Amino acid sequence: MKDFELKLLTKEVTELARTIGHSIKQETAKIKDQDVVEKGKSNFVTYVDKAAEETIVEKLRSLFPEAGFLTEEKTAQEKKDYMWIIDPLDGTTNFIHGVPLFSVSIALQRKGETIAGVVYEPNLDECFYAWEGSKAYLNDKELEVSDSDNLADSLIATGFPYSKDQKLKNYMSLLQDLLESSHGVRRLGSAAVDLVYVAAGRYEAFYEYGLNPWDIAAGAFIVQQAGGKVTDFKGGSNYADGKEIVATNAAMHNELMKKVQKHMSS
Ligand code: IPD
Ligand code: CA
Numbered sequence: 001m002k003d004f005e006l007k008l009l010t011k012e013v014t015e016l017a018r019t020i021g022h023s024i025k026q027e028t029a030k031i032k033d034q035d036v037v038e039k040g041k042s043n044f045v046t047y048v049d050k051a052a053e054e055t056i057v058e059k060l061r062s063l064f065p066e067a068g069f070l071t072e073e074k075t076a077q078e079k080k081d082y083m084w085i086i087d088p089l090d091g092t093t094n095f096i097h098g099v100p101l102f103s104v105s106i107a108l109q110r111k112g113e114t115i116a117g118v119v120y121e122p123n124l125d126e127c128f129y130a131w132e133g134s135k136a137y138l139n140d141k142e143l144e145v146s147d148s149d150n151l152a153d154s155l156i157a158t159g160f161p162y163s164k165d166q167k168l169k170n171y172m173s174l175l176q177d178l179l180e181s182s183h184g185v186r187r188l189g190s191a192a193v194d195l196v197y198v199a200a201g202r203y204e205a206f207y208e209y210g211l212n213p214w215d216i217a218a219g220a221f222i223v224q225q226a227g228g229k230v231t232d233f234k235g236g237s238n239y240a241d242g243k244e245i246v247a248t249n250a251a252m253h254n255e256l257m258k259k260v261q262k263h264m265s266s
């Protein structure tokens, strides 16, 4: 695919994410308890997640028929060299409780490498995007990560996995350490938004474990295009399938990694 084609495709995907984001937002007031299905422990899904995904898949199929799909709600599953990685509604728990913070996350990969990413947050009308070789953007504005190289002056974001396993104890000691050694730790409830806030310089870093490729593919790419660094908890590149991610402004990656490894490697 040529550069300009990828740029145009990314722009089309931003329009799609905006449309879907607005329709999800319209549903916020209509969601009832009986619309919420628990697909795993504390892991919820609604007709809104599924309908959004179906519409996204249909539109992406017409925009770029060569690509397959990896999607959270499994309304389409096809393996090809080009793949759309989709989370139609990242932040379902917020959504069902009426908390106005959730997003639509869509990435395009070529042979496992992300080449475009779009994250749209409808409540603030913020669309974050980037494509291979581009800068990262928020609406029409170019983004850059923050240049703070000091954990003590940093604001960090995290999230907590649905399955509470034996790692959680270590994770809590990491959280306490970071609460004591930074400006604070936030938990917004949408990993895709957490990531793009790192790209925008709002947070210096984000870390979480137990995430899936659809939670992070678009956001991690946007962080990198904004000048940030993304690794797994060991400092390697297996953050998409490895279910461990640390995304930072790059300047404070090493300092944060020392804390992550101190608490999470035992
Ligand atoms: C969740 C959100 C949340 C994170 C969870 C994710 P979902 O995605 O990204 O911030 O902490 O681990 O599963 O289920 O709302 O799409
Ligand atoms: Ca998600």
Ligand code: CA
Binding pocket: 049, 072, 087, 088, 089, 090, 091, 092
């Ligand atoms: Ca989701």
